[in-house]
Amino acid sequence: MKVIKLLLGGYIWFCALSITVMIVAFLFFLIKNSIYPLLNIPISNILSELFPAIIGSIAVTLSSVAIASPVGIMTGIFINEYTNGRTRNRLVFIFKVMGGIPSIVIGIFGFIIILVVNRAIGYNLRPCLFVSSLSLALLILPYIVHSTVIAFRSISLKEKVIGLSLGVKKHQNIFYILFPKSLPALFSGIILAVGRAAVDTAVIMLTGVAAMAGMPSSLLKPYEALPFYIYLRSSEYRNINELSMVYIAAVIIIIICIGLLYVSNYIHKRILIRIKR
Amino acid sequence: MTVKEKTVGQAIKTGGWIIVASTLMFPAMLIFLSLPLLNENSILQILSGEWDTENKLYGILPFIATSFFIASVSTLISFVFGFGISLFSYHYKKKIFGKILSKVIQYMTGVPTVVYGFAGIFILVPLVRKYTESSSGYCLLTIFLILAVLILPTIVLYINESFSLVNSKMLTAAQSLGATKEQLYLYILIPKSIRGIVVALILGFSRAISDTMIPLMLSGNALQFPESFYMSARSLTAHIAMVLPGEYDGIEFRVIFFIALLLMLIVLLYNIIINYLEKRSEGH
Amino acid sequence: MSNDYKLQIENLCFAYDRDYILEDSDFIIPSRKISAIFGASGTGKTTLLTLFSLLFRELENYRISGKIYFNDSGNIVDILSIRHDFWEIRRKIVYIAQEPNPLDVSIFRNIAFPMKLNGITNKKIIKNTVIESLERVHLYNEVNNRLKDSALELSGGQMQRLCIARALAMKPEIILLDEPTSSLDSENKEKIEDLIIELGQSNTIIVVSHDREQIKRVSDVVFECKGRKVLKID
Numbered sequence: 001m002k003v004i005k006l007l008l009g010g011y012i013w014f015c016a017l018s019i020t021v022m023i024v025a026f027l028f029f030l031i032k033n034s035i036y037p038l039l040n041i042p043i044s045n046i047l048s049e050l051f052p053a054i055i056g057s058i059a060v061t062l063s064s065v066a067i068a069s070p071v072g073i074m075t076g077i078f079i080n081e082y083t084n085g086r087t088r089n090r091l092v093f094i095f096k097v098m099g100g101i102p103s104i105v106i107g108i109f110g111f112i113i114i115l116v117v118n119r120a121i122g123y124n125l126r127p128c129l130f131v132s133s134l135s136l137a138l139l140i141l142p143y144i145v146h147s148t149v150i151a152f153r154s155i156s157l158k159e160k161v162i163g164l165s166l167g168v169k170k171h172q173n174i175f176y177i178l179f180p181k182s183l184p185a186l187f188s189g190i191i192l193a194v195g196r197a198a199v200d201t202a203v204i205m206l207t208g209v210a211a212m213a214g215m216p217s218s219l220l221k222p223y224e225a226l227p228f229y230i231y232l233r234s235s236e237y238r239n240i241n242e243l244s245m246v247y248i249a250a251v252i253i254i255i256i257c258i259g260l261l262y263v264s265n266y267i268h269k270r271i272l273i274r275i276k277r
Numbered sequence: 278m279t280v281k282e283k284t285v286g287q288a289i290k291t292g293g294w295i296i297v298a299s300t301l302m303f304p305a306m307l308i309f310l311s312l313p314l315l316n317e318n319s320i321l322q323i324l325s326g327e328w329d330t331e332n333k334l335y336g337i338l339p340f341i342a343t344s345f346f347i348a349s350v351s352t353l354i355s356f357v358f359g360f361g362i363s364l365f366s367y368h369y370k371k372k373i374f375g376k377i378l379s380k381v382i383q384y385m386t387g388v389p390t391v392v393y394g395f396a397g398i399f400i401l402v403p404l405v406r407k408y409t410e411s412s413s414g415y416c417l418l419t420i421f422l423i424l425a426v427l428i429l430p431t432i433v434l435y436i437n438e439s440f441s442l443v444n445s446k447m448l449t450a451a452q453s454l455g456a457t458k459e460q461l462y463l464y465i466l467i468p469k470s471i472r473g474i475v476v477a478l479i480l481g482f483s484r485a486i487s488d489t490m491i492p493l494m495l496s497g498n499a500l501q502f503p504e505s506f507y508m509s510a511r512s513l514t515a516h517i518a519m520v521l522p523g524e525y526d527g528i529e530f531r532v533i534f535f536i537a538l539l540l541m542l543i544v545l546l547y548n549i550i551i552n553y554l555e556k557r558s559e560g561h
Numbered sequence: 562m563s564n565d566y567k568l569q570i571e572n573l574c575f576a577y578d579r580d581y582i583l584e585d586s587d588f589i590i591p592s593r594k595i596s597a598i599f600g601a602s603g604t605g606k607t608t609l610l611t612l613f614s615l616l617f618r619e620l621e622n623y624r625i626s627g628k629i630y631f632n633d634s635g636n637i638v639d640i641l642s643i644r645h646d647f648w649e650i651r652r653k654i655v656y657i658a659q660e661p662n663p664l665d666v667s668i669f670r671n672i673a674f675p676m677k678l679n680g681i682t683n684k685k686i687i688k689n690t691v692i693e694s695l696e697r698v699h700l701y702n703e704v705n706n707r708l709k710d711s712a713l714e715l716s717g718g719q720m721q722r723l724c725i726a727r728a729l730a731m732k733p734e735i736i737l738l739d740e741p742t743s744s745l746d747s748e749n750k751e752k753i754e755d756l757i758i759e760l761g762q763s764n765t766i767i768v769v770s771h772d773r774e775q776i777k778r779v780s781d782v783v784f785e786c787k788g789r790k791v792l793k794i795d
Contacts, residue, residue: 005459012368015361016378022426023381033373033399071296078293082286084522084620091297093552098300102487102543103325103435104514108537109303112310161616162662166675167652167731171285176678177664199389206521234398240475250395251418252279254388261387282646 004208011176024104034251037244049245052215054252056223060129061198064136068197069190072141076148081174093151099142107206110135127208130219137206139200140193147189151182184274188267195260199253226253310534320444337536341512343496343503347417350487351424352432358425359432360368360474364462366433367440379437385430394494397423410507415497418506422435424491427482435480439473440466476554483547487540489514513540566632567592567735567765570615570791573627575605575612577620580760582608583625586686586791588784590735592632597776598769599794600786606769607659608789609771610737613767614656615647633734652679655733659740661720663712663727668704671712672722695766700757718749726758736760738768742775754779777794 037045081093115126117125149249155178177188210222211232233246234266328374362382368374399418406414406423443466451461467474492498498519511519520533568590575583582605591598597607608641613619628639633653640650663671672691681687685725689707695701700722704715721741728736738757742750756777760766770776776783785795 003458004463007460008364008462012361014364015358016365018358019362019429020378022387026400029396029400067444074289075293075296078289078296082290082293093548094297094301097545097548100483100487100548102488102489102514102540102544103539104489105537108307108517108521108534112303114307114311129422138300138303144736158658158660158662161656161658162646162664163675163678164619165616165651165656165658166616167648167650168654168675169282169285169646169648170679171282171289172678176674176736181665195387196427199391201389201391202518204516215748222432226387230391230395231490231494234395250392255388257389258384261384264385265443271494282648286645 005076012098016258017083019116020196030247030251030254034244034247037241037248038045041241041244046245046248050229050249050252052213053224053226053249056129056213057198059135060132060204060223061194063129064140064197065190065218067133068137068141068193071137072144072193073148073186075141076145077152077174077179078150080149081170092146095142097144102173102200103139103200105195106135106139107203109138110203110207123127126207126220127218127222128173129208129216129223130220132204132208132223133219135203136197136200137205139198140197141252143193143196144189146167147186148182151185151189152178154185155181184267184271188264189259191264195255195264198229198260199257201231204228205231298371305539307534307538307541311538312529313343314531314535323459324342328425337516337532339502340498340513340516340536342513343492344512345415346418346503346510347420347424347512348482349426350417350421351485352478352482353423354529355425355428355432355485357479359429359477359481360436362429362433363436363440366437366460368458369467370459382406382433384428386434390427390488393423394490397491399498411482413497413509415495417496417503417508419495420492421506423495424488426487427491428484431484432477432481436470436474437476442473444468444531472554472557477553481549483544486543487514493518515527550561562600563636565592566579566590566596568632569628569630571628571630573612573629574625575608575611576624577667578622581789583663583791584789586789587651588791588793590656590765590767591782592765593763594781595757595766595768595779596782596784597780598767598784598791599773599787600769601688601778602771604786605789606771606786607739609725610656610739610767610769613640613735614654614737615650616656616741618647632732637710653734654737655728655735656737657724657728657739657741661717661724663720663723667709668712668715668723669708671725673750675727677729678779689729694730695723696788698722698726699752699758700726706748716749718752721745721753725760729760733764735765735767738766740769740771742770742772 013217035049042126075095078089096261112123113131113134114127117123119153159181159255160173163177164170170179174215204225205228208222209228213222213224216223230246230253233242233249237243237246307486362378366375366379370379373475401419401423402414402415405416405419406412409418447465447469448461456464492512493515496511496515498511499509500513501508501510503510517533517536520529568591570586570588570590573583578692579652582675586745586761593597598609600606608617612625617623617625625641629641631638631650633642640654641789664674666674669691671688672694673683676687676690681690692701695704700719703719704710712720717721721744725736725738741757742753745753757766757768759779761779763770768776768779
């Protein structure tokens with residue numbers, strides 16, 4: 001029995017240590033290669049190089065979330081409150097599957113949008129900010145629907161019935177009483193969706209991001225984005241300055257996603273505390 | 278404001294169904310756009326041939342093989358380490374380092390694949406170039422390793438959840454009968470979580486096969502059959518990313534839609550399997 | 562069918578999740594009296610209230626048959642035949658839950674809000690109704706200086722009285738009380754029982770309870786839920 005204990009112990013410590021070493025090594029590597037440029041290159045240089053990508057990312061992320069949120073929330077409310085058991089299960093399944101679709105396939109969906117508009121309506125739509133926003137919205141829609149369904153599902157029958165037992169109409173109950181109750185859970189779900197939209201590369205690669213587009217000037221023009229910048233410059237950089245930019249961009253993206261994840265978790269914890277009350 | 282409940286209800290239902298229909302329109306379009314392929318080249322040819330645009334060969338077998346190859350090997354590697362980490366977190370869940378490890382793994386889920394690709398290029402590729410037979414460092418081995426790290430948090434978090442769902446009464450009962458920790462894990466915890474472990478594997482595999490950036494950035498994307506760890510090869514997802522931005526028409530193009538359809542069907546399949554497995558465990 | 566009844570129940574059968582809870586029950590709830598429904602737990606007392614208030618329509622997996630005639634000021638309606646807009650009945654047959662469940666808003670809003678949602682917008686009417694309802698449950702004196710404070714800060718007994726006040730503001734035809742004192746201490750229990758007796762002089766009330774003493778004190782008519790049937794007791 002002692003052998004088993006040793007083997008098992010050795011195994012789990014080996015795994016834990018390996019991953020720890022990997023993470024530490026990565027962080028060390030990242031910091032080592034970005035501290036020097038961060039301290040020595042003037043901020044204005046960094047910004048002028050990365051700014052278009054940062055603004056482009058913000059623009060496309062915000063627009064996709066602006067499209068997907070109301071649509072997703074309404075759909076989630078529809079699924080949870082206005083459908084019966086069997087239909088509801090099927091719809092939840094459909095959106096679960098949509099949520100698992102590889103992002104490159106969603107990029108193809110965006111491409112299909114371009115094709116359909118070109119062939120059916122005749123308008124010569126090209127890959128641009130607008131198409132990317134729509135495609136990213138498609139990407140994150142299932143997550144928002146899922147968050148909404150869960151948020152509403154977690155409202156107990158007793159709470160649902162307070163308004164109804166006083167003669168409040170169904171939609172009034174949903175929008176004036178249940179919706180405010182669901183907001184924290186919804187919000188944390190939306191933040192996760194924001195994080196997802198901000199860092200996805202495959203979708204924007206097929207629908208409108210470009211290498212050198214400058215600041216996003218119009219919805220119907222290509223734009224730059226941070227994840228694509230990292231992808232492109234990782235394989236094509238000409239000198240150490242450009243390389244430093246990639247490291248800094250990577251640091252920025254990591255801070256953004258981990259930050260968003262942290263905020264989402266924080267809101268989640270606050271909800272759990274509230275429920276215990 | 279006497280808005281009838283029925284009217285609002287019908288408006289919401291109509292809106293809801295419109296959205297669902299619009300969402301389903303896209304997979305439908307994929308099928309529609311892939312249909313011409315059935316006429317010109319038989320599906321069998323596409324699925325089994327090699328890709329060689331000059332010789333009019335549009336087989337995607339190399340890509341399929343590459344995708345499955347890298348997904349399987351990464352999932353395996355990831356599982357070996359992930360399972361150990363889950364056990365570690367479970368065993369040490371009261372100690373501070375156990376908690377920290379769990380937290381760190383949880384936050385790893387936030388890191389996007391581009392960053393993993395980036396880490397791969399700048400850390401791993403030079404190492405692989407130096408210590409193995411690969412001449413450039415951009416080969417399948419690199420992909421296995423980085424992809425394994427990418428899907429690790431997915432696997433760990435799911436197995437953790439399965440562990441936590443194991444009936445604690447059973448565990449305390451066994452403990453009070455004098456079982457050691459190892460016996461607890463080997464004879465109760467793990468057997469009772471088998472379903473969750475299988476689901477974790479499937480989730481990891483599907484995540485690995487769906488990823489685009491890591492195969493794209495780290496493999497060299499050569500048009501050849503993946504025969505060894507040190508070769509360069511192209512996955513289904515990387516192929517889409519490379520062909521699509523150029524705007525052509527014709528068979529080359531339509532094959533892309535077919536590949537997308539294939540990937541979607543794989544996702545559908547694994548969702549059905551996971552749904553089935555999770556339903557079984559709920560009935561427990 | 563004298564006009565002195567509020568609810569006439571005929572042949573009522575109700576099953577939930579394939580479990581029959583009520584079978585072939587016939588009885589009459591008189592108006593302007595306090596009817597008590599008594600029985601051990603799980604015998605369907607609360608279920609009866611969810612049937613009267615049409616709240617059972619929010620469930621799935623149920624089966625119902627029979628008729629419940631509601632005497633709505635001379636207008637007689639079988640509420641089980643209603644298929645939508647249940648809120649119209651629920652304004653008149655109000656259900657008050659076992660555990661106090663105020664909304665997470667101020668004391669004032671708790672009563673004013675359902676009124677607003679039901680179409681009453683005149684601020685003066687709202688304010689007067691709020692004060693009147695709070696006075697009827699003897700809560701106004703205790704809270705008149707903190708109407709804007711959160712309702713969640715009230716004690717259990719006060720919250721329960723607030724929920725009753727909230728129901729009274731709807732000016733209902735029937736008030737359904739589900740085990741109104743089970744989550745309260747004995748001092749508050751007595752206060753609520755006195756309140757019920759007082760309200761019973763001008764309202765039709767149906768109280769569900771498993772407390773024999775309480776039922777003896779409070780009710781004019783008693784029904785027992787036994788073996789899936791509802792029987793009148795003298």
